[in-house]
Amino acid sequence: MQINIENGKRFNEEPAIAAVSSGNDIVLVRLADGTGVKALKLSALDAFITGDLSTLETADKTSLVAALNEVLGDTKTNAQAIEDLETLTDILTKPGASRANSLIVEYDLGTSFTAEQSQDIRSGAFSKVRAGGYWTINGRKYWAAHADYRLHCGDTELTQHHMLVFPDKSLYNGVMNDTNVTTGAYYGSKMKTSGLAAALATIKQDFGADHILTHRQLLANAVSNGMSSGWSWYDTQIDLMNEHMVYGSHAWGGGSQNGYDTGIDKSQLALFQARPDLITNRENWWLRDVRSATGFCGVTDTGAARDWAASASIGVRPAFLIY
Numbered sequence: 001m002q003i004n005i006e007n008g009k010r011f012n013e014e015p016a017i018a019a020v021s022s023g024n025d026i027v028l029v030r031l032a033d034g035t036g037v038k039a040l041k042l043s044a045l046d047a048f049i050t051g052d053l054s055t056l057e058t059a060d061k062t063s064l065v066a067a068l069n070e071v072l073g074d075t076k077t078n079a080q081a082i083e084d085l086e087t088l089t090d091i092l093t094k095p096g097a098s099r100a101n102s103l104i105v106e107y108d109l110g111t112s113f114t115a116e117q118s119q120d121i122r123s124g125a126f127s128k129v130r131a132g133g134y135w136t137i138n139g140r141k142y143w144a145a146h147a148d149y150r151l152h153c154g155d156t157e158l159t160q161h162h163m164l165v166f167p168d169k170s171l172y173n174g175v176m177n178d179t180n181v182t183t184g185a186y187y188g189s190k191m192k193t194s195g196l197a198a199a200l201a202t203i204k205q206d207f208g209a210d211h212i213l214t215h216r217q218l219l220a221n222a223v224s225n226g227m228s229s230g231w232s233w234y235d236t237q238i239d240l241m242n243e244h245m246v247y248g249s250h251a252w253g254g255g256s257q258n259g260y261d262t263g264i265d266k267s268q269l270a271l272f273q274a275r276p277d278l279i280t281n282r283e284n285w286w287l288r289d290v291r292s293a294t295g296f297c298g299v300t301d302t303g304a305a306r307d308w309a310a311s312a313s314i315g316v317r318p319a320f321l322i323y
Helices: 042-050 064-072 078-092 097-102 115-122 190-195 197-207 243-247 270-274
Strands: 026-030 037-041 107-110 133-137 140-147 163-167 172-174 215-224 227-236 285-290 295-299 305-309 314-316 319-322
Touching (some): 097 140, 133 197, 140 197, 140 270, 190 197, 197 319, 215 285, 243 285
Parallel strands (some): 107 133
Antiparallel strands (some): 133 140, 163 319, 172 314, 285 295, 295 305
16 A cells, blocks of 8 residues: 655644544554554554454443443433532532531631631531531640530420530549449539539630530439439530440440430440541540449540549540530
């Protein structure tokens, strides 16, 4: 086959075309074996690049693109793809507690609790304050842990939108009781009656007293045979967490009557579910569940669930609601 170039033109001087119309069209190829320049049909070049399409295990064997579309189900138009992306974006940015507790990403909320953040929580939008956010206030780090954790709970229904928060580190060390007894369970303990007073003062200073939500909480108040055996509703602003909030289940607490220590806090916090590494803050810290006649439950500095005698002095890492 003879290829003529008109008027001695170079190849790059020939008119350009946008596409070929036939596999019989040809290109010139310089062979690597040194035998010179040869003509090559585009059909042969296509076969070299794509291989034998007849061996594809797809119904459509006309091209690799068609076969890939069949496998991937990619039959959508650009307009459909854009519509799907817009729908996904709408879902991911939709306001409310469900998104705030599901799409958990660590991010910085600043060095103060702002009026704008408060309004975001009170409205129930949770567009600015979501689980996974943290503040660093007066040198203390606090985690936003679960949006609307206690919404609709209480003998008087809690209707105010809120964010459950806890400190990254214990605020200080303290005892559950001066002696190794659990009489009165958590509500009757020294920790609840006086040991959390300093913690409450600290969080009011850091977040503002008007932003700490007073709500009704169901707390164990009696012990029988080393197990919590009674409870009642109380007004509260700050409390130790229980095993369910931390682990999502019981570990050492409560025995056959562990429901008294569970109360309304019956599910694992969203932040701990997504980030179980945050449970282990390399400190020993108290939980409010009764372990026995002499001790309460807690979390070890190694991450294990365990218990301590009530007079042990370990970390106080309470939870509270802000709005």
